[in-house]
């Protein structure tokens with residue numbers, strides 16, 4: 167198994183080990199409804215966790231939830247509600263959206279506010295070691311003191327000066343790129359009385375305090391959206407490696423690609439956010455999972471209606487195939503397996519696995535499934551009972567691995583199914599005129615009727 171490590175900028179082998187791999191993924195800041203950009207990140211790491219587990223890796227998957235932050239406080243004050251109440255509401259909404267999308271692999275969700283003492287402890291260590299200093303409005307990390315600053319993102323401490331990406335504005339800082347570890351409380355803001363003074367944590371410190379508490383100073387895999395690489399993940403490295411001397415703090419950094427909407431960045435000002443709830447009011451969750459799998463997880467995705475349609479159609483092709491294979495398995499008496507079939511199946515299986523083992527190349531794996539289906543297209547009615555069963559199972563298992571359970575087949579009504587059987591009998595008795603009349607009746611119910619060597623095959627008209 168090879169995984170691309172953002173830190174080393176190359177694919178590295180993930181060795182099989184008896185030890186449990188520790189995976190941390192940056193969770194959401196819960197100040198608004200989760201959108202499809204969130205869905206991409208968490209479906210990505212859900213699929214990665216499912217795959218690693220299916221290959222026998224032991225994995226512990228930890229994710230934080232940022233339930234105290236400037237954005238939460240700002241939104242709460244706009245709405246005139248308590249920040250904690252707002253955070254609780256959106257935490258619930260987030261977790262429920264994840265359930266609906268089949269994101270179920272996380273072992274532990276860690277809300278920042280449950281780790282205040284771990285955060286205070288880490289900030290105190292950084293102060294003691296000379297990496298943190300006190301300013302008028304809080305404690306800051308001095309990036310000039312940490313010589314490796316920028317090693318993940320390829321930026322230098324000086325380049326960090328230019329960044330405006332969620333770097334705290336403060337007039338009291340030593341360097342413009344210094345970030346807050348602890349913010350002293352302001353009127354009307356949530357705060358905790360601690361040894362650092364009354365206040366609340368900065369954004370970056372919660373992740374390293376949480377992982378230090380749950381995993382210790384070093385762990386295997388860290389995931390998150392590409393937009394978090396700088397400054398957030400750079401700040402995490404600085405904090406953790408300054409606090410513990412254990413390097414590297416994270417062995418493999420993984421970043422999922424960005425999601426654009428019709429070639430534009432999703433943003434509040436453009437008003438082009440698509441919430442998960444909104445998406446799910448129009449399409450089933452598997453369409454979104456399948457859409458994301460169609461791109462490599464590190465590549466950007468341009469989210470368009472055409473892409474949604476393509477994803478639905480792709481899934482439908484596989485559904486059709488599974489239904490046909492099941493039909494053949496039920497109707498065909500011949501049971502001997504064919505050599506050609508076995509070759510096709512073995513190739514599909516091995517292509518699927520090698521794609522996944524190559525940094526979770528899902529587009530490659532998905533194309534192995536489609537090649538398999540295409541290879542059987544013209545012979546599907548002729549394959550044996552045994553092969554048909556294996557063909558259906560193969561596709562179903564792979565979809566299940568991707569979190570697409572229950573294929574959502576288009577239902578054939580029992581009335582239509584009975585008429586199809588009746589029609590088969592008429593045809594067996596060479597009563598073709600009556601069989602034709604029955605065909606018209608079935609079509610009138612909204613089905614396409616196909617004659618196969620195994621009898622009448624029905625498909626719902628789209």
Ligand SMILES: [Zn+2]
Nearest residue numbers: 192193373398
């Ligand atoms: Zn984070």
